[in-house]
Amino acid sequence: MRIILLGPPGAGKGTQAKSLALKLGAPHISTGDLLRKNVKEGTGLGIKAKDYMERGALVPDELVAQMLIVRFSQPDVKTGFILDGYPRNMSQAGVLEGILKQNNMSIDLVVSLDSSEPVIIQRLSGRLVCSKCGENFHAVNMPPLKQGLCDKCGSKLYQRADDKEETIRKRLAVYANETAPLLEYYQARNLLHHIPADGPAETVLNQIIVLARQKQ
Ligand code: AMP
Numbered sequence: 001m002r003i004i005l006l007g008p009p010g011a012g013k014g015t016q017a018k019s020l021a022l023k024l025g026a027p028h029i030s031t032g033d034l035l036r037k038n039v040k041e042g043t044g045l046g047i048k049a050k051d052y053m054e055r056g057a058l059v060p061d062e063l064v065a066q067m068l069i070v071r072f073s074q075p076d077v078k079t080g081f082i083l084d085g086y087p088r089n090m091s092q093a094g095v096l097e098g099i100l101k102q103n104n105m106s107i108d109l110v111v112s113l114d115s116s117e118p119v120i121i122q123r124l125s126g127r128l129v130c131s132k133c134g135e136n137f138h139a140v141n142m143p144p145l146k147q148g149l150c151d152k153c154g155s156k157l158y159q160r161a162d163d164k165e166e167t168i169r170k171r172l173a174v175y176a177n178e179t180a181p182l183l184e185y186y187q188a189r190n191l192l193h194h195i196p197a198d199g200p201a202e203t204v205l206n207q208i209i210v211l212a213r214q215k216q
Contacts, residue, residue, distance in 0.1 A: 001026055001080040001108055001109070001212055001215065001216065002026075002080050002083075002100075002105060002106070002107050002108045002109075003024075003026075003080075003082050003083065003107075003108060003109045003110070003111065003208075003212065004086075004087075004107055004110045004111070004186070004191075005017055005082065005083065005084050005110075005111050005113060006111065006112045006179065006182060006183065006186075007111075007112055007197060008115060008120055008172055008175045008176075009120065009124060009168065009172065010119070010123045010124040010168070011113035011114070011115040011120065011197045012113055012115070012197050012201060013030075013084045013085065013113060014084055014136070015136065015201050016084075016113065016201065016205055016208060017082040017083075020205070020208060020209070020212070023209060024080065024212060025079065025080075026081050026082055027077060027079075027080075028081075029068075029071055029082065029083050029086070030084040030085050031064055031067070031068065031084075031085040031086040031088075032085045034067055035049050035053060035059060035064070035067070038067070039053065045063055045067060048063060055162075055167070055170065056162050056167040056168070056174065057174065058089065058174060058178065061089070061091050061092055061095065064092065065092070065095045068086060068095070068099065069099060072099050087179075087182060088174075088178060088179050089179060090181060093185055107186075107191055108215045109191060109193065109211055110186040110191040110192045110193070111192075111208055112183055112192060112193070112195070113195055113197035113204065114194050115197045115198050116198055120172065121168055123138065123141070124168050125163060125168065126138045126139040126140050126141065127160065128158070128159060129157060129158060129160055130155050130157055131155050131156050132153050132155035132156075133150060133152055133153045133155065135150055135151070135152045137157060195207045195208060195211075
């Protein structure tokens with residue numbers, strides 16, 4: 001199963017993609033996670049990407065494309081994938097088409113997670129991420145058992161630099177201007193399904209799974 005998750009930051013793409021990957025046995029490919037790994041490791045790509053990410057801007061298309069091509073050359077992608085955070089604009093949708101064509105693949109399903117702005121701001125401004133394993137928590141909705149520490153591995157939790165309210169608003173504007181046009185693009189290809197995503201993660205997940213099963 002090859003699925004793209006679309007939706008504004010904070011709609012729950014990462015959360016849903018992780019659960020779907022487990023349920024469907026396909027890798028979760030998050031360009032945001034891959035970029036953050038590069039930043040953390042101080043790679044050439046990470047050094048170039050860091051400033052864009054902290055400002056809530058998109059990292060240049062060529063940099064992300066190279067990273068994605070490398071990811072798609074790995075064998076686990078043959079079983080399918082849950083793509084989270086890519087494509088982010090029309091040009092990236094073209095790059096993805098090219099990569100898929102080269103690998104004799106096509107997309108089965110595109111899901112737009114539709115969330116409202118107040119819910120997004122509340123979710124992102126309280127989000128806490130583990131500095132080691134990447135597990136997500138929320139200061140109010142899902143606090144860790146020990147303040148500031150990850151339940152899973154005990155490492156320190158931090159707030160992402162781009163989860164400050166001002167940067168969240170910038171990311172929402174980038175989504176509206178650059179990413180939202182993709183909804184029409186995938187609608188025209190009869191691949192797009194909308195799912196309301198303000199509610200509990202489990203309810204959203206069940207709805208995506210119903211759609212995925214219909215496509216299998
Ligand atoms: P995310 O984790 O998906 O919210 O992404 C965090 C940040 O990484 C974004 O605000 C961008 O700066 C960068 N990023 C992630 N995916 C892409 C992409 N496909 N194209 C450009 N920048 C991206």
